[in-house]
Every structure is written in structure tokens, then in C-alpha cells.
Amino acid sequence: MIDVYLYSGFLGSGKTSLLLHTIAQLKAAGKKPAVLMNEFGELPIDSDTVTESGDVPLKELLSGCICCTGSEKTEAQLQALLEDYDDIDVILIETTGAAHPVEALDAVYSPFFADRLQVKGIVTVADALRFVHREELSPRIHALLLEQIRHAHVIALNKSDLVTDSQLATISMELANLNPSAPIVQTVQGKLDFSFIEKTLSQEKAAQQPIISGKHLPLSSKVISFSRPVQQEEVEEWTKSLPDTVYRMKGYIPIVGVKNPMLFQYAYGMVNWMPEYVKMPERLVMIGEGIGEIEWKD
Numbered sequence: 001m002i003d004v005y006l007y008s009g010f011l012g013s014g015k016t017s018l019l020l021h022t023i024a025q026l027k028a029a030g031k032k033p034a035v036l037m038n039e040f041g042e043l044p045i046d047s048d049t050v051t052e053s054g055d056v057p058l059k060e061l062l063s064g065c066i067c068c069t070g071s072e073k074t075e076a077q078l079q080a081l082l083e084d085y086d087d088i089d090v091i092l093i094e095t096t097g098a099a100h101p102v103e104a105l106d107a108v109y110s111p112f113f114a115d116r117l118q119v120k121g122i123v124t125v126a127d128a129l130r131f132v133h134r135e136e137l138s139p140r141i142h143a144l145l146l147e148q149i150r151h152a153h154v155i156a157l158n159k160s161d162l163v164t165d166s167q168l169a170t171i172s173m174e175l176a177n178l179n180p181s182a183p184i185v186q187t188v189q190g191k192l193d194f195s196f197i198e199k200t201l202s203q204e205k206a207a208q209q210p211i212i213s214g215k216h217l218p219l220s221s222k223v224i225s226f227s228r229p230v231q232q233e234e235v236e237e238w239t240k241s242l243p244d245t246v247y248r249m250k251g252y253i254p255i256v257g258v259k260n261p262m263l264f265q266y267a268y269g270m271v272n273w274m275p276e277y278v279k280m281p282e283r284l285v286m287i288g289e290g291i292g293e294i295e296w297k298d
């Protein structure tokens with residue numbers, strides 16, 4: 001049987017960071033992990049990062065509607081993964097931060113895989129800073145964030161470096177109230193020991209709840225293009241002018257004097273730049289509510 005772990009969590013909370021950390025640990029332990037990613041928009045940015053980490057089999061879903069995981073598509077990708085690779089030990093499924101975790105379980109519990117997959121459970125990454133300010137989210141998005149926490153079997157309280165110790169204590173208490181059974185581990189950059197996840201989930205009975213749909217949330221995504229290289233400061237100034245309903249941005253931006261477009265990440269007001277060694281498409285994906293009018297002023 002192949003063990004299956006689901007990684008859930010709000011947009012930009014640190015799921016990919018946790019995923020990469022998990023892959024490294026599994027490989028170090030001689031295991032062969034495979035990844036199923038549920039990307040938003042049309043740019044497979046996270047999967048590029050995973051592929052860079054080596055020879056990890058990967059299937060991605062580039063779905064049109066970012067708030068639906070599309071369990072039939074997940075099922076088809078799982079099937080393809082199992083057909084293409086017969087030596088996988090562990091499958092890690094990263095759901096888009098705009099999806100309800102139980103929707104992804106639906107696909108995994110398909111009778112088609114019953115004799116091959118063993119669902120271990122859901123690890124939810126909670127973004128400490130986002131959680132502190134969760135009341136600012138619109139009611140449905142707020143509800144999704146809470147659902148992701150309620151369904152977790154393990155909670156990684158990530159970005160713990162961005163809040164104070166007393167905030168961390170308060171958040172931990174609030175998370176425990178929402179989900180009394182899941183252990184809460186404070187993390188930075190998703191560095192959670194996989195053996196802890198494995199051990200905790202081996203004692204759990206994986207979730208079998210019916211599907212509670214997170215479908216048709218008021219979220220949308222758009223692609224922003226750049227026709228010329230820009231200054232990093234210009235982009236950072238622009239991000240400060242954006243409404244709070246821009247939840248996430250990821251993509252590659254051409255920067256004056258830098259050879260390749262740089263990887264740009266934005267989550268809850270925080271900006272992150274990384275150099276790229278290959279030339280990636282100069283585009284940015286934005287996710288949020290009411291973002292239709294937002295443009296980059298060239």
C-alpha cells in the first residue's frame with residue numbers, strides 16, 4: 001500500500017515549503033515520494049520548485065476554477081501517477097490554498113484505488129500572521145480558513161517567526177479550540193519533522209467525512225504581464241497600494257539589471273524575491289477577491 005498525505009492550508013501559508021522539506025526527508029530515508037499538486041491559474045510555479053528538487057514524480061492539475069479541486073481530475077492524475085511509476089512509497093497531495101481539504105480526499109477514496117492507497121490524513125499549514133488577522137477576510141474565505149484547520153490531523157503553525165511569543169500562545173489556544181484533537185507544531189519555513197507527521201497519523205483514523213463543498217468562493221485569479229524590466233522597489237510600492245483582498249501573488253518579474261526574471265512571491269503583505277537560473281515566463285498570477293480592475297502600470 002502507498003501512504004497518502006494531504007497538505008492543506010490557506011493561500012501562501014507555506015504548503016510548498018513543507019512539501020519540499022518532507023520530500024527531502026523522505027528521500028534521505030530512502031523512500032520514493034511522488035507529488036500531486038493542485039495549482040491555481042495557469043502557471044505551474046510550485047511544481048517547478050518541486051521538479052528542481054530532483055527526480056520526484058509529479059502530476060499537476062492546472063484548473064480553470066481556482067476554488068474547485070475537481071475530484072475527477074485528481075482521480076485521473078492519481079491513476080496516471082500509479083500507472084507511470086510502480087515504485088512509489090508515499091504520495092503527497094498539495095491542495096490549492098483555495099480548496100476545501102475534504103474535497104481532495106474524495107478523489108483519493110475512490111474505490112478504484114482502494115487496494116493501493118492508504119490515506120493517512122490531513123496536515124494543515126496555518127499561517128500565524130494571517131490567523132491573527134483572519135477577521136479581515138471576507139466571511140466565506142474566513143470560513144474556508146477555519147474549515148482547513150478543523151479538518152486537520154496535524155497542524156503546522158507556520159511563519160511563527162512573524163508573530164510575538166504571546167501571539168503564538170494565543171493562536172495555539174485558538175487553534176486548539178477549533179480542533180482539539182490535532183497536535184499543533186510551531187514551524188518556520190514549513191520545517192516540520194516528517195517522522196512526527198508519520199507517527200501522529202499512524203495513530204489516527206483518516207477523515208471519512210462527506211464532502212463539504214468550498215466551491216464557488218468569491219475568489220478569482222488573473223495573470224499580470226510585464227512588457228519591460230522594472231525596479232524591485234517599484235513592484236514593492238505597487239504591492240503596498242493593493243487592497244487587502246489580494247491574497248496571493250506568484251510569478252516571474254523581469255528586473256532591471258538582472259539576467260533572468262526573478263521569482264516573486266507575495267502573501268499577506270510580505271514580499272519575497274528569489275533569483276532564477278533559467279529564463280521563466282515573465283508573468284505574475286494574482287489571487288483574490290474583486291481583483292478584476294487591478295493592473296500593473298507599465
Ligand SMILES: Nc1nc2c(ncn2[C@@H]2O[C@H](COP(=O)(O)OP(=O)(O)OP(=O)(O)O)[C@@H](O)[C@H]2O)c(=O)[nH]1
Pocket residue numbers: 009010011012013014015016017018046096097158159160161162187188189190248250265266267271272
Ligand atoms: N517569514 C516566513 N515566510 C515564510 C515561512 N514559510 C513560508 N514563507 C514564505 O511565504 C511564501 C509562501 O510560501 P509557500 O510555501 O509557497 O506557500 P504555499 O502555501 O505553498 O502557497 P500557495 O501554493 O500559493 O497556496 C514564500 O515567499 C515563502 O518563502 C515562514 O515560516 N516564515
